[in-house]
Amino acid sequence: MQYEVTAIGLDPQTGAVIAGPRTERIDPETNVLFQECNSPWEIEDAYEAFWNRLNNSWEWAFPRDKEKVKVLRVEQVL
Numbered sequence: 001m002q003y004e005v006t007a008i009g010l011d012p013q014t015g016a017v018i019a020g021p022r023t024e025r026i027d028p029e030t031n032v033l034f035q036e037c038n039s040p041w042e043i044e045d046a047y048e049a050f051w052n053r054l055n056n057s058w059e060w061a062f063p064r065d066k067e068k069v070k071v072l073r074v075e076q077v078l
Contacts (some may be wrong), residue, residue, distance in 0.1 A: 002027045002077040003043050007051075008069035018067055025077065040074035047071055 003026045009019030026043060028034040033050055035044045051069035 003040065003076055004073075004075045005043060005047050005071055006024045006073040006075075007047065007069050010064070010070055012068045015065060021072060040076065044071045044074050045053075 004023050005026055006021050006023045008017050008021050010016065011018050025032055026047070028037050028043070034043060034046055037046055048069055048071055
């Protein structure tokens, strides 16, 4: 089962949309990041975690010059 993930980039200070929307095809069978995912919500969580948590220090102070990724939609592709 593959998924299409549509996401946008947000300015974490203002909430303004600064990128996207962008759609990416995810195949959990070939992408190790998503191999343990079994549902659209798990895909969404893994996708946002990958882009928004690249560095452990970001938990306490997300960089002002980095966009935050927000998933808008995850659809199964047969």
